[in-house]
Amino acid sequence: MQVTLLKSKLHMASVTSVRPDYSGSLSIDQTLMEAAGFLHHEKILVGNIANGERFETYCIPAKHGSGEIGLNGAAAHKGKPGDLLVIMTFINLNPEEAAVWEPRLVVVSNNNQTFNLVTTPNS
Secondary structure, three states: OOEEEEEEEEEEEEOOEEEOOOOOEEEEEHHHHHHHOOOOOOEEEEEEOOOOOEEEEEEEEEOOOOOOEEEEHHHHHHOOOOOEEEEEEEEEEOHHHHOOOOOEEEEEEOOOOEEEEOOOOOO
């Protein structure tokens, strides 16, 4: 048996751009992706704190240190610049692994330029 748990989360990331003509995805400053442990093209669940929208897409890296959080393609209709997002990834674990699992939680601030790693990740 496997259970699905939170793998990692970027909390309070601020949308910097919307590009409805782009082919899709959420572009994330590569520095933030690395802090959260997100992989290029990894499936993500996004919650928009401003309007309550929730949607799934995948993440792509934006330039290191750019602070970019870009809603692309259909996702561009789910928010606007300045909206705060919670961006999550998940992991499947067996019950023994799940019993000791701790997700990586990253709180973002200062227009996506600073972050605080809240928990120490397992891996």
